[in-house]
Amino acid sequence: MTCTHTIHSRHCHHGWDNKNTPALRIAPGESISFDTVDSSGGQLSARSTLADLAVLDFSKVNPVTGPVYIDGAEPGDAVKVTLLEFGPSGWGWTANIPGFGLLADQFKEPALHIWSYDAKALTPALYGPGGRVPLKPFCGTIGLAPAEPGLHSVVPPRRMGGNLDIRDLAAGAELYLPVEVKGALFSVGDTHAAQGDGEVCGTAIESPCTVAAKFDLIKGANLAFPRFTTPGPVTRHLDMKGYEVTTGVGPDLMAGARAAVSGMIEVLGKRYNMAAVDAYMLCSVCGDLRISEIVDMPNWVVSFYFPRIVLE
Template sequence: MCAGDDHNCPDFEQHRQKFLENLGADRRTFLKSALLTAGGAAGFGASSLVGPALAQVSAAHQPAQRAFHYLPATDETVHWGYFSKTLKPKIEINSGDLVTIEALTHHAADDMERMVKGDPGAESVYLWTKDRKGVNRRGAGPEDASLFGRGAGEGLGVHICTGPVYVRGAEPGDVLEVRILDVVPRPCANPAFAGKAFGSNAAAWWGFHYKDLITEPKTREVITIYEIDATGERNWAQAVYNFRWTPQTDPFGVVHPTIDYPGVPVDHSTVVENHDVLKGIRVPVRPHFGVIGLAPKEADMVDSIPPSYTGGNIDNWRIGKGATMYYPVAVDGALLSVGDPHASQGDSELCGTAIECSLTGTFQIILHKKADLPGTALEGLEHPMLETQNEWLVHGFSYANYLEELGGDAQSAIYDKSSVDLALRDAFRKMRHFLMTTQGLTEDEAISLITVSADFGITQVVDGNWGVHAIIRKDIFAGRA
């Protein structure tokens, strides 16, 4: 009998939906049990930035019964390439609720057979015929493509973001705690590749490497398709093949000489697939979300590429299962969106992308009210912060809030003004502030400790607003009262 896996079954869609519902029920039971075992809101981390007092106060604002929500990725639930405080929420949740969110990669059109075919949600998002697109606007640019003629939104912002999620009671000045409880790959729905998932890595024109190529042709974009085991039995990815981008004509008749507009379906009859690549290489899989962010207040339509004070495209591979992110709330409801899922990425994301692979994440969302923050580690938080079981991380950017700092043309100026030096300076200042305010250190003590104990890394140099993160281990403070 078909269990939602036989595409030839006349009742395939009905059986697949039942399978997903049953899977959802099993996952809900597992997560609720895990949450109770962990002690609920106060027990996620023994050394959490949210101490017992704040956890108790924040829990008092939550309903007695936590709800579980599921937000699939479809043409009705995603926004492509931008954040906006004007977006209508797709779901509303209470503080403390759990929500599973499907996130689609914006590079799935690099291999539609492996990453779109047979998947109703992905097919609805990637639908593009000569008559219409499933999701028309792709980017924060003009709807009429009057700047470059590339398409609605002009590709000024590229990520498929699921949401937004409206958090009841969230107001500017509050802090949103986002716990990542689970991350799983989205299995390929094409029966030819059962049990597998796939991702794409594009060494593209916006990559840090692009003007430093040494072999001919020296202006080339190369896409490598990777395979991941969707069953979870294998924790590494392997390359399947690569190809050089050739000018692609989209279904509306627009020619794309480079990768300049998201979701353009690649016609594989125009490219040469090289299947003899990275033989014997096993890339460790560390699934994470390149984009988790709240809506900023500064503009109605904000490019999804540069990260900023409300999060967004941070591209830190540590933002995966077991991690917690903290974000300052800028607009009512917070308006949380999730996208840019990655199977794996190294610090810097040097060539422009990671292994861009669709994932599904389960999150617990906790709201901390501004009035409850004085005297806590979250008081005055003005930037996204990451916490793992063993570490605290601050994220520095070339411009901490580029939308405010660079004025009316910020969304274009940021691409010309970023530098690692500026991002490093911002990360240092944030870590210094963190140590002085949360650990009670003097400035001199903080500077010495940063120098001898903190690790600075280049998060990414490809997202317009470049990023440097600073990491401090929690066990350094184990001897303090």
């Protein structure tokens, strides 16, 4: 897709800061093709091994390309970002990083899986321990600069967006972000080839992609938080053969989420003779955590949906 502008991956930063110098200034209605770096900041590659994961420098993770100054954007407005197209690279990685992830206390040893996939056909990617994962490229981190001064980590999501890790921010989605500073200062990165809702082990199929996006300005929108629309169904790439579902029930949603994921890891291990850490990483890239019930006090229900199409 031909865009009005291109920003190359060398124009990246490792923290949100409203003093970051814009890489580009645009008018509403213009489009940009962004070249992104994977969430390791280029420290991992298609040839990486577990030894490379062990020396990962976390000060370099989650770089985002930008920022972009949007003419006329003022606090109280919203930037409408239409995600036009993704250009996948054909490779990616998924890792269990000690101390990170929903079940970090259970999975204390590092693990790494390198993916290779057809960047044009986007046929399901082979998972070494078993299965093929349907792909759906999207951007994990997408947002604007915060009003609060200083440098802020890209890792946690924020009111103005950031590391949202919403797998439905794929091609065709329209995202509305609340503006906190003049010019908005938009950046994007952390692209994924696939991810389940929840990204439970802490990583998806981390895969560098180009991102084509169009920008519009909604004056006086006064959004409290980001919102978005999708162009159609969001699970069609996974729905065909149904799901295996495990649950967690109790008064604590986080404990329920942990129980539901642990239950699915046990199911996959027993049924497919899969090592627990391999099942954990596979759940992260294609399984979905859902709040099934949050009104029947004092106990809530969290469910974990694993698509059977991956292993059948």
